[in-house]
Amino acid sequence: MNEEVSIADPQERLQDFLKSDKYRQRISQMAITGSTSLVMDFEDLLEADSALAESVIEKPDEYLEHTNRAALAQLQIEDPEYAERVAEIGVKVQFRGLPETIPLRTLGSDHIGKLVMVDGIVVRATPSRPMVTEAAFKCKGCGNISRIVQTSPFLRAPVKCSDPGCGRTGPFDFIEEESTFIDSQEIRIQELPEDLPPGQLPRWINIKLVGRDLVDIARPGDHVSIVGVVRAEAPTLPRVGKLRVFMLHLDANFIDITSKEPEAVLISPEEERQILELAKDPWVHRKVIRSIAPSIYGYEHVKESIMYQLFGGVPKHLPDITIRGDMNVLLIGDPGTAKSQLLQYVARIAPRGLYTSGRGTTAAGLTAAVLREREGGMSLEAGALVLADKGVACIDEIDKMRPEDRVAIHEAMEQHTVSVAKGGIVATLNARTAILAAANPALGRYEPYRTVAENIALPVTILSRFDLIFVLRDVPEKELDTRMSEHILDLHKTGTVPVEPPIPPDLLRKYISYARNMKPVLTEEALQRLRDFYLTMRSASETEGTPIAITPRQLESLVRLAEARARVAFRKEILAEDAEAAISIMKKSLEEVGIDVSSHKIDIDIIMTGKPKSVRDKLSVILGAIVEMERETGMVEKSALLEKLETEYEITGPEAEALVRRLQSEGTIYSPREGYLKKT
Secondary structure, three states: OHHHHHHHOHHHHHHHHHOOHHHHHHHHHHHHHOOOEEEEEHHHHHHHOHHHHHHHHHOHHHHHHHHHHHHHHHHHHHOHHHHHHHOOOOOEEEEEOOOOOOOHHHOOHHHOOOEEEEEEEEEEEOOOEEEEEEEEEEEOOOOOEEEEEOOOOOOOOOOOOOOOOOOOOOOEEEEEEEEEEEEEEEEEEEOOHHHOOOOOOOOEEEEEEEOOOOOOOOOOOOEEEEEEEEEEEOOEEOOOEEOOOOEEEEEEEEEEEOOOOOOOOOOOHHHHHHHHHHHHOOOHHHHHHHHOOOOOOOOHHHHHHHHHHHHOOOOEEOOOOEEOOOOOEEEEEOOOOOHHHHHHHHHHHOOOEEEEEHHHOOHHHHOEEEEEOOOOOEEEEEOHHHHOOOOEEEEEOHHHOOHHHHOHHHHHHHOOEEEEEEOOEEEEEEOOOEEEEEEOOOOOOOOOOOOHHHHOOOOHHHHOOOOEEEEEOOOOOHHHHHHHHHHHHHHHHHOOOOOOOOOOHHHHHHHHHHHOOOOOEEOHHHHHHHHHHHHHHHHOOOOOOOOOOOOHHHHHHHHHHHHHHHHHOOOOEEOHHHHHHHHHHHHHHHHHHOEOOOOOOEOOHHHHOOOOHHHHHHHHHHHHHHHHHHHHHOOEEHHHHHHHHHHHHOOOHHHHHHHHHHHHHHOOEEOOOOOEEEEO
16 A cells, blocks of 8 residues: 555655755755756666656656656755745756667657657757746736746737636737746757768757756757757648648757867776776887778878877967967878878777868858858857867868868867857857868879979968878889788788787777876976977078078977877876977978978978078069169060079079069069060
């Protein structure tokens, strides 16, 4: 008999559960913070009363009411004064962490009316708007006020006046001051990019948020975990009525933002042991490099730079500026040098990776789009760089992107934010993303005797924002070609990886996300090495006429590289060897791209301004000669100019021709008539 009574009143059982110390403390804190919601961990309820927990999931509408009433009753015991103040609004219980997460793919008709938990990334959010919960209407005849609780999406007026003496059927005026409102907002979440089966479109679901504890918590780009009740609603067509196919949405009960912590990948104690064991290995760097894209042959230095990029440096947040910790790497390569394969691999292994290709990518798709909603008004939808926040965005064929779209990534590369000002929405979203980009040389193959800026069709503004730039050249070389062909044919013959990676991909991903919590600091020796290298490279440029070899941007890159290398070995401080490794890979990158072809010195201006110093000097000499001759003759005869350049400045025919053509194409000089030149 006793059992039946206990089952009959769930509210009492819930109140008994709330009498535990943990929840009594939480309830008494509600008055201090002035909140009307109580967060309840579902696991606790499951432990205390599993039958009750089961009922909450199966019949949330009925049982959430019971829980709210039980919480209010308990609040009356703990703090009767505060309970009286909030009695009208009531207390809302929010459940955190259900036992299982339902993937958005499998959400369907079986879940309608049940309490579920879903994970996803917020892709758009509407502004918060007040919604009426209880509307007050005034009868125009007798002035009597009737209140009607609103549940449907449309405002419902009373059928007839509630005063028995009047009983009219209208008209009624809606009275704002007497009605009760509550904040509401709608967001849309989409499947996480890493959970997406290949070749599938990401699924999404709209989520209705009601109440100030839920509104404006999540922004586009946030990873969220949402507990809510699944609802089905039939869309209405004008003049036809409701459709037979319903749309699913979620009435949220609790939102948990998971992306605020550093990339939290679940790691079991066994895996943690393996990870710490790996970090002790003195050859751990070699192991990680060998585990990156093992099916691609060679490219040790490129894989090393990808390793640094995956582990990343430490971002510094100063009161006035923020210095990014992530590195950007650019690969320029001849066709068939496995660039896209490397990018695809990195997107898979990074704790949060996205792959996109240049031609099909727009500025709005990369940063953020502002969309017009059905109800009017604008909403924000996050793009690829925002979705890859704290991860790696791989952009293939970056040279094929339209210039107006490519401009969008400037800010993300340096400032790590995406700013939008469109249609009345002015917002700045986080895009703390490392960018790994690949480009093909403009002429199809890389021409070693032309500068990088001439070799690839990318603006200098973007080139200078890459920490490391590598050129993958396809040069015939007997010994290398033999090994390469054996590697590729072996791959096809066996259909397995020819070299087993020392660290399996799954463990590597966890290793990376574990290491990203480290914050290594520079030791005195490492600082000394970096400073010496920087000053040596700078002092070489002090003497007149030699090119500038390095800028403060590269010095920051060196620090990031050294931090990343220390992170790989789980070290708290950056040793001299980390600084040495950073310097050697930076030198390799500078030698490949920053060499002035004519003087064979490293010249950073090639990356920063697109022209090496030697060419700039020659161009200014030619301009000077033109200005001088203009004073005498008004118009400069081309043949006379070329003669003067050869005799006085030793700039010979073909080179002088090319430089004059360059000045003409840049619009610095023009030809008023055939064979004559003039400065613009």
